[in-house]
Amino acid sequence: MSPVKGDAKFTNEVLRLAGLEVRTCIQCGTCSAACPTAHLMDNSIRRLVKFSLEGRKEEALASSSVWLCTSCLLCTVRCPRGIRPKVLVGALRDIFEREGRKDKDQAYEDLFMRQIMDLGRISEALLSAEYLLADPASAVQTMEMGLELLPKGKITVQKDRIKGTDEVKSIFAELGKG
Amino acid sequence: MILKEKANHISFKDWMRIHVQSPMPIGVYVCHCGLNIAGVLNMDELKSFSEKLPDVVIARDLPFSCSDIGQEQIQKDVADFKLDRVVVAACSPRLHEPTFRRAITKAGLNPYMLEMANIREQCSWVHMDQPAMATQKAKDLIRMAVAKAALLQPLESATIPVSRDVLVVGGGVAGIQAALDLADSGQHVYLVERRPTIGGYMALLTDVFPTNDCSICVLAPKMSDVYNHPLITLMIYSEILGVEGSVGNFRVSGVKKARFVDLKKCKGCINECAGVCPVEVPSEYNFGIGKRKAIYVPFPQAVPQVACVDPQACIGCARCIEACPADAVNFEEKQEEFKLTVGAIIVATGWQPFDATRKEEYGFGRHRDVITSLQLERMLNAAGPTRGEVVRPSTGEIAGSIAFLQCVGSRDATVGNIYCSRICCMASLKNAQLVKEKYPDTEITIHYIDIRAGGEGYEEFYLRAQKLGINFVRARVSEIDEEDGSLYLNFEDTLSSSFRRVKYDLAVLSIGLEPDKNAEVLGNLLGLSRRTDGFFEIAHPKMRPVEAHIDGVFIAGCASGPKEIQTSIAQGSAAAAKAMRLLSKGEIELEPTSAYVDRDLCTQCKLCEDVCPKRAISVKSPALVDEAACKGCGSCAAACPVDAIQMRLFSDQQILAQIRAATEEKSEFPLIVAFLCNWCSYGAADLAGTSRIQYPTNARNIRVMCAGRVDPSFILEALQRGADGVLVAGCRLGECHYVKGNYQALQRVEVLKGVLEKIGINPGRVKIVWCAASEGDIFAKDIKQFVQELKEMGPIGTELKEALPGA
Numbered sequence: 001m002s003p004v005k006g007d008a009k010f011t012n013e014v015l016r017l018a019g020l021e022v023r024t025c026i027q028c029g030t031c032s033a034a035c036p037t038a039h040l041m042d043n044s045i046r047r048l049v050k051f052s053l054e055g056r057k058e059e060a061l062a063s064s065s066v067w068l069c070t071s072c073l074l075c076t077v078r079c080p081r082g083i084r085p086k087v088l089v090g091a092l093r094d095i096f097e098r099e100g101r102k103d104k105d106q107a108y109e110d111l112f113m114r115q116i117m118d119l120g121r122i123s124e125a126l127l128s129a130e131y132l133l134a135d136p137a138s139a140v141q142t143m144e145m146g147l148e149l150l151p152k153g154k155i156t157v158q159k160d161r162i163k164g165t166d167e168v169k170s171i172f173a174e175l176g177k178g
Numbered sequence: 179m180i181l182k183e184k185a186n187h188i189s190f191k192d193w194m195r196i197h198v199q200s201p202m203p204i205g206v207y208v209c210h211c212g213l214n215i216a217g218v219l220n221m222d223e224l225k226s227f228s229e230k231l232p233d234v235v236i237a238r239d240l241p242f243s244c245s246d247i248g249q250e251q252i253q254k255d256v257a258d259f260k261l262d263r264v265v266v267a268a269c270s271p272r273l274h275e276p277t278f279r280r281a282i283t284k285a286g287l288n289p290y291m292l293e294m295a296n297i298r299e300q301c302s303w304v305h306m307d308q309p310a311m312a313t314q315k316a317k318d319l320i321r322m323a324v325a326k327a328a329l330l331q332p333l334e335s336a337t338i339p340v341s342r343d344v345l346v347v348g349g350g351v352a353g354i355q356a357a358l359d360l361a362d363s364g365q366h367v368y369l370v371e372r373r374p375t376i377g378g379y380m381a382l383l384t385d386v387f388p389t390n391d392c393s394i395c396v397l398a399p400k401m402s403d404v405y406n407h408p409l410i411t412l413m414i415y416s417e418i419l420g421v422e423g424s425v426g427n428f429r430v431s432g433v434k435k436a437r438f439v440d441l442k443k444c445k446g447c448i449n450e451c452a453g454v455c456p457v458e459v460p461s462e463y464n465f466g467i468g469k470r471k472a473i474y475v476p477f478p479q480a481v482p483q484v485a486c487v488d489p490q491a492c493i494g495c496a497r498c499i500e501a502c503p504a505d506a507v508n509f510e511e512k513q514e515e516f517k518l519t520v521g522a523i524i525v526a527t528g529w530q531p532f533d534a535t536r537k538e539e540y541g542f543g544r545h546r547d548v549i550t551s552l553q554l555e556r557m558l559n560a561a562g563p564t565r566g567e568v569v570r571p572s573t574g575e576i577a578g579s580i581a582f583l584q585c586v587g588s589r590d591a592t593v594g595n596i597y598c599s600r601i602c603c604m605a606s607l608k609n610a611q612l613v614k615e616k617y618p619d620t621e622i623t624i625h626y627i628d629i630r631a632g633g634e635g636y637e638e639f640y641l642r643a644q645k646l647g648i649n650f651v652r653a654r655v656s657e658i659d660e661e662d663g664s665l666y667l668n669f670e671d672t673l674s675s676s677f678r679r680v681k682y683d684l685a686v687l688s689i690g691l692e693p694d695k696n697a698e699v700l701g702n703l704l705g706l707s708r709r710t711d712g713f714f715e716i717a718h719p720k721m722r723p724v725e726a727h728i729d730g731v732f733i734a735g736c737a738s739g740p741k742e743i744q745t746s747i748a749q750g751s752a753a754a755a756k757a758m759r760l761l762s763k764g765e766i767e768l769e770p771t772s773a774y775v776d777r778d779l780c781t782q783c784k785l786c787e788d789v790c791p792k793r794a795i796s797v798k799s800p801a802l803v804d805e806a807a808c809k810g811c812g813s814c815a816a817a818c819p820v821d822a823i824q825m826r827l828f829s830d831q832q833i834l835a836q837i838r839a840a841t842e843e844k845s846e847f848p849l850i851v852a853f854l855c856n857w858c859s860y861g862a863a864d865l866a867g868t869s870r871i872q873y874p875t876n877a878r879n880i881r882v883m884c885a886g887r888v889d890p891s892f893i894l895e896a897l898q899r900g901a902d903g904v905l906v907a908g909c910r911l912g913e914c915h916y917v918k919g920n921y922q923a924l925q926r927v928e929v930l931k932g933v934l935e936k937i938g939i940n941p942g943r944v945k946i947v948w949c950a951a952s953e954g955d956i957f958a959k960d961i962k963q964f965v966q967e968l969k970e971m972g973p974i975g976t977e978l979k980e981a982l983p984g985a
Contacts, residue, residue, distance in 0.1 A: 047675065082592070
């Protein structure tokens with residue numbers, strides 16, 4: 001293993017999924033400075049790029065940032081090198097899931113996706129309840145914010161289901177995530 | 179001595195050959211080159227083979243044909259055998275063609291009645307362990323050379339008288355330097371400037387790096403020299419609208435815009451006229467900070483020091499006419515057309531600043547305290563709109579904290595500029611120093627991706643900025659937002675991995691340099707090519723830094739890419755020297771290798787106009803080649819659908835004769851006819867020889883000036899005559915000596931492959947490869963690979979037999 005290249009297989013897989021232009025990163029930090037959830041992340045998006053290029057697989061996949069990306073695409077719009085950091089995050093998620101790894105943030109992501117697939121939307125109350133069961137420690141930390149949101153009408157209590165959940169399921173199936 | 183005695187004796191057979199058989203007696207000289215050739219090839223066999231070729235009246239093998247003895251032998255034979263053309267089978271023509279041309283010229287022949295067969299670099303040196311096959315290949319190469327020699331025509335290199343005057347376009351520092359160097363050397367210069375003053379951007383800067391000396395103080399004397407030089411015709415406030423002709427005789431037309439002020443009468447007092455002018459507009463010479471009147475002098479040190487009326491802003495109140503004590507203002511003035519004839523053109527059209535409003539996230543134009551580096555230059559300038567004070571535009575107060583943002587519009591794919599603008603790091607280091615020296619308490623931070631300070635004294639300059647207490651943060655700012663009238667910069671300090679939101683009084687955007695849009699007209703008129711970054715392309719990215727692809731056109735300064743003042747001045751001088759070298763004799767010699775048109779055949783389809791990289795051919799009922807501009811690449815001849823265009827030294831007939839000779843005797847399988855461009859792949863094949871890289875003997879090489887010369891009909895002819903494969907080798911893409919000949923070759927080969935496939939021939943039999951002259955190993959590898967591929971395909975026609983049922 002090269003001292004700089006680390007796990008080359010991992011690097012190549014990320015590049016395959018996220019595009020070869022990732023190699024042209026100049027570590028300027030525009031992506032992470034643009035990121036609205038950067039302050040919640042343990043490693044910035046910029047560092048995820050660095051880890052990926054250096055084959056530092058464990059550090060990359062253990063980062064909470066992988067699961068905190070909201071796909072707002074600001075990083076991708078502003079990157080001066082035309083790299084798509086958001087797609088890189090997606091690549092890391094793919095690799096993580098493919099390897100059957102588990103993570104508390106990923107647990108939330110799983111529940112989130114499961115609900116979208118089943119209901120076609122998110123039922124905040126149900127999601128909170130399920131999250132509480134899946135990862136009580138983390139869920140309790142976020143409970144305070146949930147309680148603030150409740151009187152503001154930001155959290156719906158009833159369980160909604162959109163029309164055409166079958167179509168949503170077929171989208172998931174198309175993506176191989178059924 | 180032995181040779182001499184032999185030569186004196188003319189046998190009956192020889193006598194018959196001279197006087198009966200051949201109307202165009204050819205002499206063939208097979209060179210031993212010591213053992214370099216004779217050590218591998220069978221010289222006796224080659225000599226007796228050559229003797230039997232058509233039109234050959236004498237064939238000799240010479241130990242060293244390039245030696246004096248060898249050359250004398252050839253000259254003697256020319257006289258004795260009344261030879262009118264000569265074939266030398268020896269080393270590469272790239273080495274000794276000039277030697278033998280001189281030799282036969284001395285014997286009274288036209289220098290172009292010589293053809294060489296390259297049996298050293300492209301035969302004996304690369305097939306050292308296959309002497310029998312190499313000898314066979316050498317025979318084919320000699321046969322091909324003799325076949326071409328029989329079709330050679332005497333050519334005369336003409337000289338044309340040229341104008342010694344030079345046109346310099348652009349009155350910035352590069353153009354000024356070029357004009358002064360030319361004029362000081364006694365050449366007359368027309369300096370055309372679009373704006374009402376010369377000086378360019380340098381005249382607007384404050385102090386300049388790396389010495390922090392005052393910009394205008396060092397430039398103003400040069401500006402005034404230009405104005406007063408007897409050999410410089412300064413054509414201010416003028417634009418070029420037409421260019422015709424070519425090197426030595428460019429006919430240029432343009433227009434001098436109406437200034438509405440008499441250049442001779444105006445004393446430049448400006449206060450009288452501008453004082454009464456009621457119209458105020460933002461001053462472009464202060465980049466939008468500060469105002470000027472509709473009648474104005476661009477800046478205090480402008481040359482000429484003459485007012486100018488802005489017709490867009492003027493409301494025609496005529497108060498300036500009344501106010502002028504010299505009676506210089508004249509609203510009746512009309513624009514004037516002009517026509518010039520010049521021998522050379524120096525393009526010094528400069529650059530334009532990146533439009534900072536395109537980076538919306540930085541809020542330039544929205545937040546008043548976000549300014550550009552050029553606006554800061556004007557603020558710092560004692561003659562500028564703030565008289566040298568660095569203030570916040572929103573309050574007019576001195577800025578207490580200043581942030582510099584580097585790479586705004588440079589190194590940024592989102593705005594299409596991936597290049598580094600090269601000067602902004604140093605410019606910000608300089609401006610930060612100037613501010614810090616003037617206001618020691620001001621907090622200054624430079625936000626950078628990389629500090630690029632590569633130049634004499636530049637790193638020391640960086641060091642100085644650090645010592646002055648200027649802060650450096652490695653970050654590319656993502657966004658500037660405004661809160662309660664203050665600016666906040668959002669960035670990640672990438673060296674400490676921390677997110678920051680920091681308040682500053684003033685943010686300075688270090689804007690990059692872009693190609694000047696106003697120069698596009700001139701670029702199109704001259705046919706200059708552009709790089710992907712939009713700047714004008716130079717003839718070679720390293721070896722020819724101030725020459726354009728068009729002969730007689732030179733490029734200096736930022737027109738060919740961002741550069742600092744020092745380099746722009748060096749390029750101005752270099753372009754001047756190049757123009758002098760070209761025109762000093764008052765005449766130029768033309769290579770007789772150009773294209774010519776059979777005007778009866780031309781159908782005026784204009785395909786040739788499109789492919790010509792030199793704009794040397796124009797279809798004026800019918801097409802006409804400007805032989806001064808043509809460089810003989812032959813792409814027009816390949817493109818012409820009716821074969822109306824011919825090349826003087828590489829005619830269709832000559833090349834077809836070589837192809838027929840190569841395929842006359844199919845001496846090995848697979849037999850490859852290879853077309854090599856003179857500049858790169860032929861050089862690569864020669865290098866493979868000098869490096870003794872061994873490869874199979876199958877290729878029969880035909881030298882052409884450019885891969886673009888290869889007419890698809892040549893390829894078809896070769897295949898039809900039994901060649902198993904055809905190789906076309908050109909310069910690497912993007913490195914063509916004729917700009918885009920290799921792309922044109924690629925296009926033609928791709929189309930031809932489609933045709934071949936349709937008629938049942940394996941398109942893999944035609945291969946196009948790229949190698950630089952330094953890539954002998956790649957050339958050898960290409961041949962090896964192609965031979966292998968053709969072996970798998972089988973002899974030509976195999977695929978047709980296979981396609982027939984029952985065959």
